[in-house]
Amino acid sequence: MSLLTDSIAGLLTSFTRIVTGAKARWIGCAPADIQRIYFGNHSSHADFMLIWASLPAPLRAKTRPVAGADYWEKGRIRQFIIHRVLRGVLVERGRADGSADPIDTMAAALEAGDSLILFPEGTRNTTDEILLPFKSGLYRLALRRPDVEMVPVWMDNLRRVLPKGEPVPVPLLCSVSFGAPLRVGQGEEKDAFLARARQALLDLAGLARSG
Amino acid sequence: MDQHTLWITAGIAGILVFASVVGACLKFLLARGAPHPVIDNLNARVKAWWMMVIVIGLALFAGKTGVIVLFAFVSLMALREYITIAPTRRGDHWALVLSFFVVLPFQYGLIWIEWYGMYSIFIPVYAFLVLPILASIPGDTRDFLQRSATIQWGLMVSVFCISHVPALLTLGIPGYEGRNAFLIVFLILVVQLSDVLQYVWGKLLGRTKIAPELSPSKTVEGFVGGVASAVAIGTALYWMTPFSIGEAALVSLAITLMGFLGGLVMSAIKRDRGVKDWGAMIEGHGGMLDRLDSVCFSAPIFFHIVRYWWTP
Numbered sequence: 144m145s146l147l148t149d150s151i152a153g154l155l156t157s158f159t160r161i162v163t164g165a166k167a168r169w170i171g172c173a174p175a176d177i178q179r180i181y182f183g184n185h186s187s188h189a190d191f192m193l194i195w196a197s198l199p200a201p202l203r204a205k206t207r208p209v210a211g212a213d214y215w216e217k218g219r220i221r222q223f224i225i226h227r228v229l230r231g232v233l234v235e236r237g238r239a240d241g242s243a244d245p246i247d248t249m250a251a252a253l254e255a256g257d258s259l260i261l262f263p264e265g266t267r268n269t270t271d272e273i274l275l276p277f278k279s280g281l282y283r284l285a286l287r288r289p290d291v292e293m294v295p296v297w298m299d300n301l302r303r304v305l306p307k308g309e310p311v312p313v314p315l316l317c318s319v320s321f322g323a324p325l326r327v328g329q330g331e332e333k334d335a336f337l338a339r340a341r342q343a344l345l346d347l348a349g350l351a352r353s354g
Numbered sequence: 355m356d357q358h359t360l361w362i363t364a365g366i367a368g369i370l371v372f373a374s375v376v377g378a379c380l381k382f383l384l385a386r387g388a389p390h391p392v393i394d395n396l397n398a399r400v401k402a403w404w405m406m407v408i409v410i411g412l413a414l415f416a417g418k419t420g421v422i423v424l425f426a427f428v429s430l431m432a433l434r435e436y437i438t439i440a441p442t443r444r445g446d447h448w449a450l451v452l453s454f455f456v457v458l459p460f461q462y463g464l465i466w467i468e469w470y471g472m473y474s475i476f477i478p479v480y481a482f483l484v485l486p487i488l489a490s491i492p493g494d495t496r497d498f499l500q501r502s503a504t505i506q507w508g509l510m511v512s513v514f515c516i517s518h519v520p521a522l523l524t525l526g527i528p529g530y531e532g533r534n535a536f537l538i539v540f541l542i543l544v545v546q547l548s549d550v551l552q553y554v555w556g557k558l559l560g561r562t563k564i565a566p567e568l569s570p571s572k573t574v575e576g577f578v579g580g581v582a583s584a585v586a587i588g589t590a591l592y593w594m595t596p597f598s599i600g601e602a603a604l605v606s607l608a609i610t611l612m613g614f615l616g617g618l619v620m621s622a623i624k625r626d627r628g629v630k631d632w633g634a635m636i637e638g639h640g641g642m643l644d645r646l647d648s649v650c651f652s653a654p655i656f657f658h659i660v661r662y663w664w665t666p
Binding site: 313 | 450633634
């Protein structure tokens with residue numbers, strides 16, 4: 144990383160922390176320097192910025208957000224931020240024939256030794272539901288790399304700070320809670336694993352709310 | 355620095371040095387340096403008091419602009435804590451944007467230009483009418499009355515009430531020119547000491563719970579002892595106010611009672627929302643609103659008492 148991208152990353156991190164007032168709460172694990180997949184609830188564009196900004200700086204340098212290519216490849220500023228500043232892993236959503244399989248792209252990033260931030264709901268949750276059903280990606284990635292631990296991350300209030308489609312954020316206090324890591328079990332079925340991962344996130348939401 | 359400023363600065367510093375020494379002694383003699391939740395919390399609180407006193411002191415020395423900027427920031431933090439735990443919906447987004455970015459700075463701007471006729475009605479008239487209008491536009495009617503009232507009450511407590519602290523600087527009291535900052539010191543000192551002394555008396559003698567459903571830690575003994583001793587202190591501080599000794603006692607009684615009742619109301623809101631503290635901004639104390647709940651309720655009453663009886 145260059146001085147320019149470092150300082151932009153620093154600015155974005157401070158800005159996110161000030162606007163969201165978020166403090167990271169490590170409930171189920173410690174912020175250790177090991178390879179992880181952080182999976183969180185997705186309700187706003189600022190979600191991965193918030194997880195990213197909540198990580199200690201040394202971990203942040205080795206953690207890459209997974210983001211939708213359709214949004215981030217539009218325009219030079221977005222491209223600069225996602226590629227150079229955040230080192231995002233871009234995947235095609237609703238891909239056409241011939242484009243890369245998102246799981247291959249994410250697995251390649253894991254092979255390089257980086258951690259990932261991803262949102263297994265697949266899309267931003269704009270409904271009244273607390274958490275949408277998970278897509279199968281998390282399970283397929285877990286099968287590919289069963290050695291990497293998966294950490295649930297619950298973000299509270301971010302949807303109220305910046306609802307989908309609104310340009311101006313409201314400066315409410317958010318919280319970011321990191322839960323106990325989980326791994327796919329021997330021969331665990333897709334639906335069972337996804338239900339377990341989703342429940343881990345919902346349990347964390349309950350813990351986060353009760354303080 | 356004039357003599358009165360010197361006395362009050364020395365007095366407050368003396369209390370804090372005393373509290374710090376007591377805290378350090380407890381830590382080393384009673385807890386022997388080991389972690390102890392009650393003593394550690396006490397020391398965290400004393401440390402936070404040093405910070406708060408220094409910040410308020412610097413703002414007062416900086417003059418009107420300093421005080422207004424400080425309390426605008428206090429209001430921002432308080433409103434942020436309030437709305438964070440308040441039940442609003444997506445349709446309230448623009449009402450919230452307006453509250454934070456227009457109503458709050460505008461209210462403090464009105465105080466800065468000392469337009470009493472406007473700052474005393476701007477929020478309860480204009481903001482209270484415009485906010486529900488904005489919330490109705492997206493067409494989401496679910497819990498509409500509750501949502502509207504929630505935001506209105508948040509602005510009332512966090513912005514309108516708190517803004518009456520710097521507004522004390524705008525009162526023209528004959529024979530008291532240039533000394534209005536002492537009114538702010540008097541209000542904050544008496545109300546906050548009442549909180550602290552209620553806690554101390556409650557810990558020493560507290561038997562009978564005064565409002566178990568609202569606040570299990572408040573007792574009749576703590577309430578009576580705290581209010582009585584805070585009124586005694588307020589009476590003894592009459593020399594820094596435009597009040598006579600008897601008037602200082604009555605005014606102190608009014609603001610400590612309002613402060614106590616304000617604490618109960620804000621506790622009721624916390625209970626309803628299922629949280630223990632408003633936030634975690636001030637170490638040992640909780641959030642901004644945990645420290646200021648009593649000032650919120652006493653500031654406008656104090657302001658209007660002084661304005662009605664002491665200004666022409």
